[in-house]
Amino acid sequence: MYIDDIIHVATEAGKIILENGGETYRVEQTITMICNSYGIPHTESFVTPTGIMVSITNSENKTISLVRRINSRTVNLRKVAMINNLSRQIVLKPLSMEEIRKELKYINNIPPYSINTTTFFAAVSSGFFTLVFGGNYKDFFVAFIIGALINYLGVHLDDLEVNGFLKNMLGGALAATVALLAAALGLVGNMNTIIIGSIMILVPGISITNAIRDTIAGDLVSGVSRSIEALFVAIAIAAGTSIIFKIWVLLFGGSLI
Incomplete structure (x- = not known):
């Protein structure tokens, strides 16, 4: 499992939370939980309402960073709750990267109310x-x-x-x-x-x-x-x-x- 796959799915989960009305600490906590679940001991994230910056280092001292820009924000606490549940599920039983991407895509594409x-x-x-x-x-x-x-x-x-x-x-x-x-x-x-x-x-x-x-x-x-x-x-x-x-x-x- 590649370190860049982990940082991308963790940051995407945080991005969904931030775009839908979640708090800053919740985004950072979710990113850290996901990375730790896949054996990444050192995770640093800096989150603002308009951007996410993440840097992770694995056991081999390989470091990779990722920046995501937040261009639109709304309020959809259902998506925030679903990402919370997904991150806790990953902590209990880590999923494959493909399964996580599928879940994140499903959550992100949930249509808003009419x-x-x-x-x-x-x-x-x-x-x-x-x-x-x-x-x-x-x-x-x-x-x-x-x-x-x-x-x-x-x-x-x-x-x-x-x-x-x-x-x-x-x-x-x-x-x-x-x-x-x-x-x-x-x-x-x-x-x-x-x-x-x-x-x-x-x-x-x-x-x-x-x-x-x-x-x-x-x-x-x-x-x-x-x-x-x-x-x-x-x-x-x-x-x-x-x-x-x-x-x-x-x-x-x-x-x-």
Whole structure:
């Protein structure tokens, strides 16, 4: 079994975790576990949200390094859990390289939920967040519609490879626009609650949580970079809603604001 085969499958497993919302320490732990299971005593890895660097040395003092760039990130904790299970299975009973590659390919190619499914649950989440923040049943239905529109917009912007900052800004702008129009038509009475509940689906909860966990674990580079990423998402959402409010004030003189 060649050392380059081991480092490639270990790094690929870590890449899948990082691309799907896993923590930095989990990626490093998985890489080390896989390498150790195949007799690699010395494994060093340095992981950031945008890259993985691994260096391993075998018993013959042969060293090989590998760098993987992370170009896209999403949240799919199912894939993270499946890689965790695979790494623990390898520790108990090492698999052949062909078997590992087959499992990694299967996990990596698991299709995401359909647009209809994600849109529905985004809408439900927005509606219930609005209720949590004090909205009524009318506010719930408007937030439900906004949540569906935001998710639908996000999916199509992803297809166009629009960057995350602009996508979140447009999502915030969409939430403010629909809420203002609903209030102007007299359909709802608590516009602010609707906007707050709707944009909650844009808030980077995973990034914030992982930033805190990485910082506590001592992964300062990843912790700081994730924190900055979460900050820019918040700025984008605020910018989107603020622009719509400003336009509304210019057009209608601040009515309903």
